[in-house]
Amino acid sequence: MNDSLLLYNGxxxxxxxxxxxxxxxxxxxxxxxxxxxxxxxxxxxxxxxSLDLKGNLALPGFCDCRVHMVQTALKNREVDxxxxxxxxxxxxxxxxxxxxxxxxxxxxxxxxEVSDLKEKRLPDRRAIDRMVRECPVWISSRDFHRSMLNTKxxxxxxxxxxxxxxxxxxxxxxxxxLQGTANALVRSRIFRECSDEDKSRALEQLxxxxxxxxxxxxHAMEGGWGFAESDAxxxxxxxxxxxxxxxxxxxxxxxxxxxxxxxxxIGGDIFVDGSFASRNAALAEPYSDSDHSGQLNYxxxxxxxxxxxxxxxxxxxxxxxxxxxxMEQVLAAHQYxxxxxxxxxxxxxxxxxxxxxxxxxxxxxxxxxxxxxQPACEILYGGRDGMYAARLGxxxxxxxxLRKIIDSGITICGGSDSDLTPLDPIGGIYAAVCxxxxxxxxxxxxxxxxxxxxxxxxxxxxxxxxxxxxxxxADIAVLDRNIFQIAAADIAGARTVATVKDxxxxxxxx
Amino acid sequence: xxxxxxxRLLGQLEISADGQSLLAQLSAKxxxxxxxxxxxxxxxxTRAKLSSMLWGDSFETASYNLRYNLxxxxxxxxxxxxGQELILSDKEFCWRNPAYSVYCDLLEVRRLKEQxxxxxxxxxxxxxxKKLRALLSGEFMxxxxxxxxxxxxxxxxxxxxxxxxxxxxxxxxLYTCCLKAEDAQTAAEALAAxxxxxxxxxxxxxxxxxxxxxxxxxxxxxxxxxxxxxxxRRELNIMPQKKLRQLYVKLxxxxxxxxxxxxxxxxxxxxxxxxxxxLARQPLPEIPYxxxxxxxxxxxxxxxxxxxxxxxxxxxxDLSLLQPSLLQLSLCAGERAANAEWTEAGKTSPExxxxxxxxxxxxxxxxCCNSQILNVRxxxxxxxxxxxxxxxxEISVRLPEGKAIDKESALWFSYLQECxxxxxxxxxxxxx
Numbered sequence: 012m013n014d015s016l017l018l019y020n021g022x023x024x025x026x027x028x029x030x031x032x033x034x035x036x037x038x039x040x041x042x043x044x045x046x047x048x049x050x051x052x053x054x055x056x057x058x059x060x061s062l063d064l065k066g067n068l069a070l071p072g073f074c075d076c077r078v079h080m081v082q083t084a085l086k087n088r089e090v091d092x093x094x095x096x097x098x099x100x101x102x103x104x105x106x107x108x109x110x111x112x113x114x115x116x117x118x119x120x121x122x123x124e125v126s127d128l129k130e131k132r133l134p135d136r137r138a139i140d141r142m143v144r145e146c147p148v149w150i151s152s153r154d155f156h157r158s159m160l161n162t163k164x165x166x167x168x169x170x171x172x173x174x175x176x177x178x179x180x181x182x183x184x185x186x187x188x189l190q191g192t193a194n195a196l197v198r199s200r201i202f203r204e205c206s207d208e209d210k211s212r213a214l215e216q217l218x219x220x221x222x223x224x225x226x227x228x229x230h231a232m233e234g235g236w237g238f239a240e241s242d243a244x245x246x247x248x249x250x251x252x253x254x255x256x257x258x259x260x261x262x263x264x265x266x267x268x269x270x271x272x273x274x275x276x277i278g279g280d281i282f283v284d285g286s287f288a289s290r291n292a293a294l295a296e297p298y299s300d301s302d303h304s305g306q307l308n309y310x311x312x313x314x315x316x317x318x319x320x321x322x323x324x325x326x327x328x329x330x331x332x333x334x335x336x337x338m339e340q341v342l343a344a345h346q347y348x349x350x351x352x353x354x355x356x357x358x359x360x361x362x363x364x365x366x367x368x369x370x371x372x373x374x375x376x377x378x379x380x381x382x383x384x385q386p387a388c389e390i391l392y393g394g395r396d397g398m399y400a401a402r403l404g405x406x407x408x409x410x411x412x413l414r415k416i417i418d419s420g421i422t423i424c425g426g427s428d429s430d431l432t433p434l435d436p437i438g439g440i441y442a443a444v445c446x447x448x449x450x451x452x453x454x455x456x457x458x459x460x461x462x463x464x465x466x467x468x469x470x471x472x473x474x475x476x477x478x479x480x481x482x483x484x485a486d487i488a489v490l491d492r493n494i495f496q497i498a499a500a501d502i503a504g505a506r507t508v509a510t511v512k513d514x515x516x517x518x519x520x521x
Numbered sequence: 522x523x524x525x526x527x528x529r530l531l532g533q534l535e536i537s538a539d540g541q542s543l544l545a546q547l548s549a550k551x552x553x554x555x556x557x558x559x560x561x562x563x564x565x566x567t568r569a570k571l572s573s574m575l576w577g578d579s580f581e582t583a584s585y586n587l588r589y590n591l592x593x594x595x596x597x598x599x600x601x602x603x604g605q606e607l608i609l610s611d612k613e614f615c616w617r618n619p620a621y622s623v624y625c626d627l628l629e630v631r632r633l634k635e636q637x638x639x640x641x642x643x644x645x646x647x648x649x650x651k652k653l654r655a656l657l658s659g660e661f662m663x664x665x666x667x668x669x670x671x672x673x674x675x676x677x678x679x680x681x682x683x684x685x686x687x688x689x690x691x692x693x694x695l696y697t698c699c700l701k702a703e704d705a706q707t708a709a710e711a712l713a714a715x716x717x718x719x720x721x722x723x724x725x726x727x728x729x730x731x732x733x734x735x736x737x738x739x740x741x742x743x744x745x746x747x748x749x750x751x752x753x754r755r756e757l758n759i760m761p762q763k764k765l766r767q768l769y770v771k772l773x774x775x776x777x778x779x780x781x782x783x784x785x786x787x788x789x790x791x792x793x794x795x796x797x798x799x800l801a802r803q804p805l806p807e808i809p810y811x812x813x814x815x816x817x818x819x820x821x822x823x824x825x826x827x828x829x830x831x832x833x834x835x836x837x838x839d840l841s842l843l844q845p846s847l848l849q850l851s852l853c854a855g856e857r858a859a860n861a862e863w864t865e866a867g868k869t870s871p872e873x874x875x876x877x878x879x880x881x882x883x884x885x886x887x888x889c890c891n892s893q894i895l896n897v898r899x900x901x902x903x904x905x906x907x908x909x910x911x912x913x914x915e916i917s918v919r920l921p922e923g924k925a926i927d928k929e930s931a932l933w934f935s936y937l938q939e940c941x942x943x944x945x946x947x948x949x950x951x952x953x
Contacts (some may be wrong), residue, residue, distance in 0.1 A: 137671075144668050162674050166666040172678065173685035174719050184675050185682060192721045195756035236758035264754050268807060282758050308758050319845055324808065351845040 013059030021064030023479045029408025037485040040513035068493040072227025072486030073436035077426030080231040081242040084213035090120035102142030120443040121151040136187025152290035158189045202239035218253040222281040222517045225488025225507035228256040235262020235280025266320045278329035282338035287402045295337035299404035318348035329360040338367045372419040386443035387432035393447040412451045425461030436462040441503040487511040528625040532659025546597045551590040558617045574672040650695040657688045663757040795915045796823030812930030817844035832909045837901035907942040917944035
């Protein structure tokens, strides 16, 4: 079988080098030759497949460095309530979803944020009953801390009503709003509702969607608080059959578990603090719309002991830290583990790092940490009227300071945190270039690096992929316009028109 | 005519007479009326209340519907041996006929609960609690939901919550009574059942740890803590309370039961100290040097700071690469002391010492992964450290049979045994 591929008449972008290649010759999934002009003629006769890129821009295949894969895969099987601004809208979305999925049993809805609702309270059992009675309905708040169920769901899920966290009304009847223990118990029951076969099928579908968006590598965050631990094992089993490269970060505090699975990575969803939206990200100063400053979920010694074990086991870690206090704790723990073991250069990651100080950047750089960031959050939450401004006031001007971080020498790998923001690397690049705070914006090349080469670097694979050079794996995304030559504001409109993975054309709409 | 009418409300609803199910002959609302009237015992319910509970605001048709369903109940539920009907009604009220003999598991639960409250004798109380536990095995009216009957559904949820609370009370009561009766096994079963219902209750985890300790099951107590820590972190993203952590630390610090022989040595031995490190359950043979690391951990814990102070800080610092807990000890001893030692020996620095004292061929060769100079130095440091420790204590290690530890550690242990630096025992039980 001839597994060679000739890509010609393209603009194959090269980081820091001009001019761009015009053609690539690929054999066995590896870029074997590249050049300009008519140099490719010699390969025309022997090529198993040839593709005319019609002058379009070709970039290294995108790497989304932060995706909750199983949750994203199941998204189409759930009702998305992000942005729902009233009970009426919540009911409309649920009913419309039910019409599209008439055979669904339990209706699962997620992403509801109380501050978005004009009622300024969460819908209780009776309110959801007024929307839907015939099906059990479970709604999760955006921060996963609360569940809301209608009466039928309370019945069918046999919800524990005698444990902590069951909200009751004046007559001691459960309102259907659960938090704490009750919320955790219900969530774990709901996670078990979906079979592994269903999840596997959904993952295959998701991987196809990724290919259509030019994504060829993904760093998956599975397990950990708010997610099912079994999902990590399931994804690990499915990953070899998927058309995208999956690097799994297992969100467990048990390094032995990760080691026993043969993983080289751990974390992703080890939540050192929470989020700005839920006001539980650990800030140095109180929130602008509240009198507290968030919370740390770990004691320093617990985090120290965890990192020490990970360093000893050679596990690359990814810790979720949003606020300055969380970042401080993470830096202290890395400092401790590094001094205790003498180990350096494992490319440990900090997830989000949305609000860090200049001094923290300097220390993170000294510790060799990588920041895994999601520029699209600036589109979702940034700007004068965005959530960042509401929660942080003037500090909103300092969120996701991409420019400063890069200037301090830290590598940023870019991701979507899907399903928080869409699986859309081009959208991420656009957000990084058109950051609402101009002083935090980066160049197009820097933004492209975040979603390609830096992703490979974070996995110590920069010698294999992330660039369109001879010897690299032929993972390629072809766009319908040259984002280096158009106005920054137009980048968001670019689309992927072809995707090559390991030398095979998996998607083509040229 | 019926001799025994039974209503089982805990778990899936079942209504039967003489062992024959009647549920299929009753509409959902007839069954609901029956359950309501039985559960309210001999209290009368107004027709208006029943109607509103089952038909909500549909006042026009509610009274007709209620009449029809009462007729349905009378038709399906047979009269008792004395010709009595189960449900009686007049123009205003409906109620259960007290003369009609009926068994209902919920009423039995209520009866036993009252009895248990009054019962002073421990053994009888335990028996009552066991009966209650057996009865409370399912949810109240599981899966019985009437779409248009909000008030009835509210009542079910209310009763369901009460039954769940009672279940937890019964299990905890059984646990405390069995503790008093010194029946630790049953107490542990009851507590485990309570934990299954409420897995995030730290107080229950703590009680379970204490109970295991009382039973002499220290490993189970340690595992209980680890389970608690894992579940709290995974589901609630919190760490266990201080008192659990303190108990866990205390358990870890206590000597292993398998150290009994080492203790014996300590009493009898000619040396001041004997340390026995048991690696028989050492996991993960695929992690290089993990067994050596665990061995060092065991040596550090067994020797204590005082004995370890006799080891050169340079060795400790080297070995802290394999076992980080040694780092602190080496830092405590201080670099100055270390350098003084080298100077006394006529060498100016550790590096010079290493350069002068050539490692043995085996240390330098196959024993060390890729012959890396660092590994050679580590093995040498370990040999010297053991030699220094040997002046103060006798160190031995038990390894598992077969290839259950990593191959790098296995080679090191074998070498150290050969050169007489360490006593190595293999096997599951015996130690010499």
